Structure formats: structure tokens, C-alpha cells
Amino acid sequence: MKAHARGRLISVEGGEGAGKSSAMAAMRAAIVARGVELVQTREPGGTPVGEAIRQLLLDPAHGIVAESELLLMFAARAQLVREVIAPALQRGAWVLTDRFTDASFAYQGGGRGIDEAHIAELERWAAAIKPDLTLLLDVDVQQGHARLAGRGGDRDRIEREREDFFERVRAAYRRRAVAEPQRFRVIDASQAREAVTAAVLAVLDEALSRWT
Numbered sequence: 001m002k003a004h005a006r007g008r009l010i011s012v013e014g015g016e017g018a019g020k021s022s023a024m025a026a027m028r029a030a031i032v033a034r035g036v037e038l039v040q041t042r043e044p045g046g047t048p049v050g051e052a053i054r055q056l057l058l059d060p061a062h063g064i065v066a067e068s069e070l071l072l073m074f075a076a077r078a079q080l081v082r083e084v085i086a087p088a089l090q091r092g093a094w095v096l097t098d099r100f101t102d103a104s105f106a107y108q109g110g111g112r113g114i115d116e117a118h119i120a121e122l123e124r125w126a127a128a129i130k131p132d133l134t135l136l137l138d139v140d141v142q143q144g145h146a147r148l149a150g151r152g153g154d155r156d157r158i159e160r161e162r163e164d165f166f167e168r169v170r171a172a173y174r175r176r177a178v179a180e181p182q183r184f185r186v187i188d189a190s191q192a193r194e195a196v197t198a199a200v201l202a203v204l205d206e207a208l209s210r211w212t
């Protein structure tokens with residue numbers, strides 16, 4: 001394998017119940033099997049400060065206004081980029097993250113209706129790293145929710161939003177994928193889990209052959 005001056009950043013995005021966890025586990029195994037150092041993380045979270053912010057953000061007991069929600073997402077992200085992602089990429093490691101800045105454009109931009117210009121400004125200032133590859137696991141909102149319901153457990157503050165919120169989130173993700181076709185790969189996550197995993201691994205393989 002050729003050595004890269006810099007590692008690679010791969011993000012996985014999607015709505016609720018899209019199957020990100022299984023996709024990430026399969027990707028992790030495939031990357032590690034190639035002997036690459038892999039750092040896996042998630043957003044919001046991934047650092048002690050970020051995980052504390054995550055708890056605050058997802059606790060249904062809090063009423064959080066859209067602006068605070070966006071700023072807290074970026075507070076966690078600024079910490080993650082500086083503490084974890086940038087150092088890993090600099091030493092040539094690969095980073096696999098469960099969500100990144102696209103989620104803020106989809107949830108706070110699409111879902112909450114915050115002007116994209118504010119989000120773009122925060123991105124430039126606080127977290128100016130773009131993934132090399134973003135997988136969007138795209139699934140119908142009702143189907144995603146049915147999967148969530150099947151899993152049981154309490155819904156977090158954001159999962160409690162109404163269906164139209166998630167329709168706007170999905171539409172915003174899809175718009176971003178259309179706008180940046182070189183970076184995004186859209187996976188039909190309505191398929192059975194094995195088919196989704198196979199599609200995810202095929203995308204990863206294609207990216208790996210481009211990069212190595």
C-alpha cells in the first residue's frame with residue numbers, strides 16, 4: 001500500500017434507523033484488514049467534552065432553541081477536530097466518523113430551518129475539514145422510524161421530532177449529495193441489511209482503489 005502524506009476522513013450520514021451502526025462495523029473491519037490505522041468516532045461526541053455536550057443535546061428534559069442546538073453541535077465538533085481528527089489525519093491514520101458537518105446542514109439547516117449561511121460560516125471557522133468520502137444511507141422516513149420502534153428503548157430529544165422534520169432532514173441530505181457528487185455516495189438503505197452492507201463495502205472498495 002502506498003503511504004499517504006495525510007490520512008483519510010470518511011463520514012457516514014443518514015436519518016434515524018438507516019442502519020449506520022452495521023454499515024460502520026463492516027467498514028471498520030474492511031479498513032483494519034488492510035493494515036491501516038483507523039480511528040472511529042461519532043458526532044456529537046468523540047471527546048470527553050463532546051460526549052458531555054451530546055448528553056445535554058439529546059436529553060428530552062431540555063428545551064433547546066435551534067440556535068443553541070447548532071452552536072452546541074459545533075462546540076462538540078471544534079473539540080473533536082482539534083483533539084482527535086486533525087492529529088489522526090496528520091499522522092496518516094484514517095478516521096471513520098458516525099456523522100460530521102453534513103448533519104448540521106441537514107438537521108439544523110433542513111430540519112430546524114436555520115439559514116445555511118450561518119452553518120457555512122461556523123464550518124469555515126470552527127471545523128474546516130471536509131471528508132474525503134461521505135456515505136449517505138438514504139431511507140424512507142417511515143421505514144426508518146419503524147426500524148427504530150422495533151429496536152425499543154426511549155427516544156432521545158431529537159428522535160421525538162415530528163415526521164415532517166425528518167422529511168426536511170432527508171431532503172437536505174439528498175440535496176447535499178447532489179451538490180457534491182465527487183464526495184458523496186448515496187446508498188439505498190431501504191434494502192435488507194446484507195444488501196446495504198454489500199453496497200457500502202463496494203463503495204469503500206471503489207474509494208480505496210482510487211486512493212491507494
Ligand code: TMP
Pocket residue numbers: 042043044073099100101102103104105107108158159
Ligand atoms: P446519532 O443518533 O446518529 O448518534 O446522532 C445523534 C443525533 O444528533 C441525531 O438525531 C442527529 C443529531 N445531529 C444533529 O442534529 N446535528 C449534527 O450536527 C449532528 C452531528 C447530529
